[in-house]
Amino acid sequence: MSGGKVDIKVVLLGKSYAGKTSLVERYIHNRFIGDTVPYQNVITIGAAFGAKTVVINNKSVVIGIWDTAGSERYEAMSRIYYRGAKAAIVCYDLTDKSSFDRARFWIGELQKHEEGCQIHLCGTKYDLIEGNPDLRRIDEKETKALAIDVRGDVYETSSKTGKDIDKIFVKIASDYLNSKRETLEEETSDIIKLHPSKKHFCPACRS
Amino acid sequence: MASEIKEADHRASTSDSEAGNVDLLETNDIPGNSDNTLLVVSDSYADLNYVDINDSDIKSHRGTINALVKKKAKRGNSVTTADDGIAADANENNGRDDEDVSEHIDNTSGNNVENDSSEVSVDDSQDDCLEQNLADLSLQETEDIPVSHLIRSTSDSDYVNSLEWKQQRKHIFILSDSGKPIYSRHGSEDKLVTIMGVMQALVSFVQDSEKDNLRSIVAGDHKFVFMTRDHLTFVGISRGGESTQQLLLQLTYMYNQVISVLTHTTLTRIFKQHRNYDLRRPLSGAEKFFDNLLNLMDVEPGLLLTSVRCLPLDSSVREVISQTILQHAKVKDLVFALIIAQNQLVALVRMKRYHLHPMDLHLIINLINASESFKTAESWTPICLPKFDAGGFLQAHVSYLDEECQSCLLLLSVDIEAFYILSECKSRIKERLIRYNALEAINASLKKRSYSIQACSITDLRHFLYKARSTAQYTSPEFETPYHTKEEQERLFSLYYYLHDRIHTSGRPLKILFHVGQYETLLGWVTQGFELYAVFGPLVTKMTAIHAVNKLLRWIKREEDRLFILSSATF
Numbered sequence: 001m002s003g004g005k006v007d008i009k010v011v012l013l014g015k016s017y018a019g020k021t022s023l024v025e026r027y028i029h030n031r032f033i034g035d036t037v038p039y040q041n042v043i044t045i046g047a048a049f050g051a052k053t054v055v056i057n058n059k060s061v062v063i064g065i066w067d068t069a070g071s072e073r074y075e076a077m078s079r080i081y082y083r084g085a086k087a088a089i090v091c092y093d094l095t096d097k098s099s100f101d102r103a104r105f106w107i108g109e110l111q112k113h114e115e116g117c118q119i120h121l122c123g124t125k126y127d128l129i130e131g132n133p134d135l136r137r138i139d140e141k142e143t144k145a146l147a148i149d150v151r152g153d154v155y156e157t158s159s160k161t162g163k164d165i166d167k168i169f170v171k172i173a174s175d176y177l178n179s180k181r182e183t184l185e186e187e188t189s190d191i192i193k194l195h196p197s198k199k200h201f202c203p204a205c206r207s
Numbered sequence: 208m209a210s211e212i213k214e215a216d217h218r219a220s221t222s223d224s225e226a227g228n229v230d231l232l233e234t235n236d237i238p239g240n241s242d243n244t245l246l247v248v249s250d251s252y253a254d255l256n257y258v259d260i261n262d263s264d265i266k267s268h269r270g271t272i273n274a275l276v277k278k279k280a281k282r283g284n285s286v287t288t289a290d291d292g293i294a295a296d297a298n299e300n301n302g303r304d305d306e307d308v309s310e311h312i313d314n315t316s317g318n319n320v321e322n323d324s325s326e327v328s329v330d331d332s333q334d335d336c337l338e339q340n341l342a343d344l345s346l347q348e349t350e351d352i353p354v355s356h357l358i359r360s361t362s363d364s365d366y367v368n369s370l371e372w373k374q375q376r377k378h379i380f381i382l383s384d385s386g387k388p389i390y391s392r393h394g395s396e397d398k399l400v401t402i403m404g405v406m407q408a409l410v411s412f413v414q415d416s417e418k419d420n421l422r423s424i425v426a427g428d429h430k431f432v433f434m435t436r437d438h439l440t441f442v443g444i445s446r447g448g449e450s451t452q453q454l455l456l457q458l459t460y461m462y463n464q465v466i467s468v469l470t471h472t473t474l475t476r477i478f479k480q481h482r483n484y485d486l487r488r489p490l491s492g493a494e495k496f497f498d499n500l501l502n503l504m505d506v507e508p509g510l511l512l513t514s515v516r517c518l519p520l521d522s523s524v525r526e527v528i529s530q531t532i533l534q535h536a537k538v539k540d541l542v543f544a545l546i547i548a549q550n551q552l553v554a555l556v557r558m559k560r561y562h563l564h565p566m567d568l569h570l571i572i573n574l575i576n577a578s579e580s581f582k583t584a585e586s587w588t589p590i591c592l593p594k595f596d597a598g599g600f601l602q603a604h605v606s607y608l609d610e611e612c613q614s615c616l617l618l619l620s621v622d623i624e625a626f627y628i629l630s631e632c633k634s635r636i637k638e639r640l641i642r643y644n645a646l647e648a649i650n651a652s653l654k655k656r657s658y659s660i661q662a663c664s665i666t667d668l669r670h671f672l673y674k675a676r677s678t679a680q681y682t683s684p685e686f687e688t689p690y691h692t693k694e695e696q697e698r699l700f701s702l703y704y705y706l707h708d709r710i711h712t713s714g715r716p717l718k719i720l721f722h723v724g725q726y727e728t729l730l731g732w733v734t735q736g737f738e739l740y741a742v743f744g745p746l747v748t749k750m751t752a753i754h755a756v757n758k759l760l761r762w763i764k765r766e767e768d769r770l771f772i773l774s775s776a777t778f
Contacts, residue, residue, distance in 0.1 A: 006627075016492060025583065041579045043492045046588020046603075048580065049626065067584070071492040073469065077589055080623050 006064030014091030016070025237736035239675030564594035
C-alpha cells in the first residue's frame with residue numbers, strides 16, 4: 001500500500017499494551033489519555049492511520065503513521081501495514097521484559113521482508129522508571145547492542161510527559177529528506193548517462 | 208421475572224388462535240415491506256434447531272470472497288498476486304504460531320491448567336491429565352479421584368460459590384472441547400477451570416455414551432443450554448425468561464462473533480493442529496466484543512428479531528445520503544458501504560447480487576459499539592462476516608464523519624490494499640454530506656431519539672415491536688413511563704421474550720396470541736409479511752387490542768418511508 005499524499009510511511013510495531021497508540025496520540029494530537037481511559041476500551045482494532053505534516057529546513061513532509069494492533073491474531077495481516085514503509089518504530093514497554101522479545105520478533109520480520117525499512121527502537125513508559133528505577137526490566141546495554149545490529153537509533157520515550165517523541169519523527173523526516181537529496185543527485189547523473197542511447201534512435205529515423 | 212409471568216399465567220386468560228378472526232387485518236398493505244431488499248431476509252430463528260446446526264449454512268456461504276477476488280483477477284488486476292501473497296502469509300503465520308507455543312511463554316494467559324512452563328509437551332501432559340480426570344468423572348468414579356485434582360485451589364472454588372457470581376441473571380461460557388476455558392461473561396475464566404471441566408464432562412459423557420448431544424438441562428429456575436460447534440462448546444445459563452431456543456440464538460451470536468474475529472477456516476485449522484490450543488491467545492483483545500454483544504442482547508430487540516432498526520429520517524434525506532455514497536465510493540471491490548449511528552442503520556449501499564445478513568450487520572454494529580479506538584483515527588481492520596463468507600476476511604475502513612463521533616462510515620472491501628483509495632472516498636463523502644446538511648439531519652434525528660408512542664395516538668398502547676419480514680427491519684418507540692427505569696425495561700424485555708417464544712415455539716407455532724398478564728396485556732401477531740408484538744395496559748379487551756393494532760399498522764404504513772429503508776442502492 002502506498003499513499004498518494006503521504007511522503008513517508010511509518011509503521012509502529014510492538015506487543016499489545018506497549019503504548020503504540022499513546023505514542024501516536026501524543027505526537028499527532030499532543031494529548032495523553034492513558035491515565036483516565038482503561039486500556040480495554042481503546043485497544044486498537046486492526047490498524048489506525050494518522051498523518052502529520054512536519055516542516056524541516058523549510059521543506060514540509062507528510063508523515064503517514066500506521067499504528068498497528070498488538071494482538072497476535074493480526075500478525076498475518078501486519079505485512080500489508082509495513083509493506084513499503086520507510087521507517088518502523090518498534091516499541092517495547094521498558095517495564096515489561098516480554099515486550100522486548102516481541103520487539104526482536106518484529107525486527108526479524110522487518111529484516112526478512114522489508115529491507116529498505118529503517119528500524120528505530122523505542123522504549124516506552126519512561127515516566128514509570130523515572131519515578132522508580134527498580135521497575136526497569138530492559139537493560140540499556142541490550143537495547144544499544146540491538147540498535148547497532150539493526151543500524152538504528154534507540155529512544156526511551158514517555159507519551160505521558162512527551163519525552164523524546166518528536167525526536168524520533170524529526171529524525172525520520174530528516175533521514176527522508178537526506179535520502180531524497182541523494183537520489184535526486186543520482187537521478188541527475190542518470191540523465192547524463194542517457195545521452196548515448198540517442199544513437200539507437202537513428203536507425204529508426206532512417207527508415 | 209419468570210415467576211411473575213407464571214403467576215400471571217394462572218389468572219390470565221390466554222387465548223390463541225390458529226387462523227381465527229379472519230377480518231383481523233383491514234388493509235392488505237403491509238407497512239415496511241418492499242421487493243427491493245437491502246438485507247438478506249432472515250428467518251434465522253425459525254431455522255434454528257439442533258438438526259441443521261452442523262454448519263450447513265456456513266458451508267453454503269463459503270467462497271463468496273474468493274469469488275469476488277477471482278472476479279478481480281479476471282479483470283487482469285495485478286493486485287491479485289499480492290492477495291496470494293497474503294494467503295501465503297496466513298499459512299506461514301500459522302506455522303509460526305505453532306513455534307510460538309513452544310518458544311514463548313505467554314504471560315498474558317496465566318492459565319491454571321497450564322503450568323508456567325514454556326514447553327508444549329509439559330503443557331500437553333497436564334491437559335491429558337485433566338482430560339483423564341474428566342473421563343474418569345464421566346465414568347462416575349469420582350471417589351477415586353483426589354479432590355485436589357479437580358478443585359485447584361480453595362480460592363477458586365470460593366469464587367464460584369460467591370453469592371455475587373451465583374446471583375448473576377445470565378452466564379455465558381465458551382470452552383474448547385478439551386475443556387479449556389475461553390470466555391466467561393462474569394468473572395475471570397481462569398478461576399472457572401473446574402466448573403468448565405464439569406460442563407465439558409457433561410457434554411462429552413452424553414456424546415460418548417449415548418452418541419447423542421446434550422441440549423439443555425433445567426434445574427429449578429435455571430436453564431442450561433449447550434451448543435457444540437467446531438471444537439467449541441457454548442454454554443448459556445439463565446434464570447431469565449429466555450426459552451431454550453432463544454438462548455440457542457444468543458449462543459449462535461456468540462459463535463458468529465468468534466468466527467468474525469478468527470474466520471471459520473482459521474478456527475478449524477487451529478484445532479486440527481492442536482486440540483489443546485489455548486484459544487484465548489488469538490482472541491486476546493476481543494473479549495470486549497463478547498461482553499458488548501451480550502450487553503447489546505439485553506437492550507436491543509433487533510438481535511432477538513434478527514432484524515435491524517433504521518434511524519428515522521425523511522426519505523429525501525436518506526436518498527441524498529445513499530446517492531452521495533453511491534457516487535463517491537464507486538470503487539472496485541467495494542462490497543458494502545454503510546453508515547451507522549447509535550446502533551441504527553442510516554444508509555446501506557451494496558454491490559449488486561450481494562446482500563448483507565442482519566446477523567452480520569449486528570456484528571458490525573457490535574464492532575463499532577464496542578471500540579473506542581475508531582474514534583481517534585481512521586482504521587483499517589479485517590472483519591469476517593460469517594453469513595456472508597465464514598472462510599475469509601473483508602477489510603473494513605472505519606471512520607467517524609463528525610467531531611462528536613455519532614455517525615460512523617464503514618467501507619467493506621475485498622481489496623486489502625484499498626485503504627488510501629477508500630480514505631479519499633471517505634473525505635469526499637464527508638464533505639458532500641456536510642454540504643448537503645445530511646449530517647445535520649442525522650444528528651437532529653439522533654437528538655430526538657426515536658419517537659414517542661404518543662405519536663401513534665392509540666390509547667392504552669404502551670410499547671410495541673414491529674418487524675417487516677421482507678426487509679428484515681424493525682421499528683419500536685422509545686421507552687417511556689412505565690418503562691423508564693432499567694428494571695421495568697428488563698421486565699418489558701422478558702415479556703417480549705415470552706411472547707416471542709410462545710408464538711415461535713417450534714412444537715406449536717401460533718399466528719396470534721392474546722395474553723392478559725398481571726400488569727399488562729400482550730398481543731402478538733405474526734403473518735407472512737410482519738411480526739408485531741404489542742404491549743397494552745392491563746384492562747384492554749381483545750376487541751380493543753385488535754382495533755388498536757389495526758390503527759397502529761395504518762400509522763406505521765403512513766410513516767414507513769421514514770422508519771424503514773425501502774429502496775436499496777447498489778454500486
